[in-house]
Amino acid sequence: MTTVTLTVNGRxxxxxxxxxxxxxxxxxxKLGLTGTHVGCDTTQCGSCVIHMDGxxxxxxxxxxxQASGSAITTIEGLSAQGEMxxxxxxxxxxxxxxxxxxxxxxxxxxxxxxxRRGGSLTEEVVRTELEGNICRCTGYHNIVKAVLSADAEMxxxxxxxx
Amino acid sequence: xxxxxxxxASSVDEAVSLRGTAEDGKYLAGGMTLIxxxxxxxxxxxxxxxxxxxxxxxxxxVEGRTVRIGAATRHADVASSQAIRAVCPAICDLASHIxxxxxxxxxxxxxxxxxxxxxxxxxxxxxxxxxTVVTNQRSIPADDYFTGLFETALEEREILTAIVFEAPEKAxxxxxANPASRYAMTGVFVAKTAGGVRVAVTxxxxxxxxRHAGMEQALSAQWSPDALNAVAVDPSNLMTDxxxxxxxxxxLIKVMAKRAVAKAG
Numbered sequence: 001m002t003t004v005t006l007t008v009n010g011r012x013x014x015x016x017x018x019x020x021x022x023x024x025x026x027x028x029x030k031l032g033l034t035g036t037h038v039g040c041d042t043t044q045c046g047s048c049v050i051h052m053d054g055x056x057x058x059x060x061x062x063x064x065x066q067a068s069g070s071a072i073t074t075i076e077g078l079s080a081q082g083e084m085x086x087x088x089x090x091x092x093x094x095x096x097x098x099x100x101x102x103x104x105x106x107x108x109x110x111x112x113x114x115x116r117r118g119g120s121l122t123e124e125v126v127r128t129e130l131e132g133n134i135c136r137c138t139g140y141h142n143i144v145k146a147v148l149s150a151d152a153e154m155x156x157x158x159x160x161x162x
Numbered sequence: 163x164x165x166x167x168x169x170x171a172s173s174v175d176e177a178v179s180l181r182g183t184a185e186d187g188k189y190l191a192g193g194m195t196l197i198x199x200x201x202x203x204x205x206x207x208x209x210x211x212x213x214x215x216x217x218x219x220x221x222x223x224v225e226g227r228t229v230r231i232g233a234a235t236r237h238a239d240v241a242s243s244q245a246i247r248a249v250c251p252a253i254c255d256l257a258s259h260i261x262x263x264x265x266x267x268x269x270x271x272x273x274x275x276x277x278x279x280x281x282x283x284x285x286x287x288x289x290x291x292x293x294t295v296v297t298n299q300r301s302i303p304a305d306d307y308f309t310g311l312f313e314t315a316l317e318e319r320e321i322l323t324a325i326v327f328e329a330p331e332k333a334x335x336x337x338x339a340n341p342a343s344r345y346a347m348t349g350v351f352v353a354k355t356a357g358g359v360r361v362a363v364t365x366x367x368x369x370x371x372x373r374h375a376g377m378e379q380a381l382s383a384q385w386s387p388d389a390l391n392a393v394a395v396d397p398s399n400l401m402t403d404x405x406x407x408x409x410x411x412x413x414l415i416k417v418m419a420k421r422a423v424a425k426a427g
Binding site (some may be wrong): 002012018019020022041042043044046049053056057058061062063065066068109111113129133159 | 163166197198262267377
């Protein structure tokens with residue numbers, strides 16, 4: 001057993017786990033944050049996407065011990081004081097989900113995409129960037145619309161702030 | 163996944179010594195192949211020695227036309243490096259198409275080249291550029307480094323520390339990606355280097371990445387996609403699997419090579 005220490009959604013946490021425990025299991029089982037999902041468990045579907053030190057990663061393909069010392073953001077950490085994050089609001093507005101299983105990963109991916117390439121997203125870029133996330137319901141159309149809408153809104157917000 | 167013991171090394175020497183005391187240890191970089199393989203119980207190392215936090219393995223430097231990419235450099239960092247793009251955009255393009263964005267933010271060039279998956283992208287760039295594989299013990303020319311499927315010249319405890327190459331006059335990479343995994347069903351890296359034209363093929367060879375002499379000759383005579391029209395690609399040493407048979411891959415090699423030359427300009 002090894003002690004894993006993380007900053008999760010701004011809060012310092014630690015817990016004991018076997019070295020073979022996956023980060024996603026640590027988040028769900030040890031921390032009780034079940035918003036991060038396990039879809040395929042083979043690094044393909046993207047339901048388990050979280051941010052580690054500010055970058056999106058697949059938490060089903062990283063050991064918890066590998067992540068020790070890092071800052072993690074999960075879907076639960078995205079909204080502030082009950083206010084939805086602009087990406088979450090855009091998914092709601094554009095009906096970017098049906099069953100909702102892939103949505104936490106989609107939203108975390110969209111936030112990462114906007115962090116890296118915000119203001120310059122096009123439909124083609126969004127579709128390419130969504131390569132690591134699978135949705136079996138929507139056919140992606142409304143997800144793409146939601147990401148583009150959130151990008152435009154966040155870019156306008158940044159401009160207004162400047 | 164079978165039980166394993168995790169160790170985080172803070173220097174190359176520490177990593178080598180940890181590996182020495184392990185019963186059946188493996189080095190762990192981004193883990194984008196190894197962790198998945200362990201989950202499938204296709205690998206069961208007793209110990210994992212994490213190289214991700216070793217500062218000696220980090221960083222990109224471009225001096226003149228000499229490019230040095232530290233082994234722990236992630237695919238996303240190569241893809242977005244303005245310094246590399248200025249002298250060799252082909253390798254940035256290649257890195258930007260590995261896996262998906264999340265995989266590119268964990269997976270490293272050192273891990274990919276050390277693993278030498280026969281369908282990985284980087285081996286074709288390393289061989290196509292005639293790069294030097296630098297380890298904690300020596301420098302290995304690319305032509306001597308790749309020795310077979312998942313096999314390299316690396317010794318048991320040797321650690322790949324950097325990839326070094328001279329930026330080519332021109333280079334391009336084109337791949338036919340597997341629609342599910344994004345691994346190369348065939349990928350071709352072409353380069354016009356000071357030492358001549360090099361064409362390296364990944365994803366197709368039964369023995370892993372290889373150079374294609376016929377294409378190199380044709381492109382030396384005339385650097386254009388059409389120069390490859392008359393080149394024959396022998397399917398006898400190519401892979402056949404559920405995705406494509408050897409004849410199909412032979413055709414893909416030619417098509418991808420032409421696209422790569424067109425991209426290189």
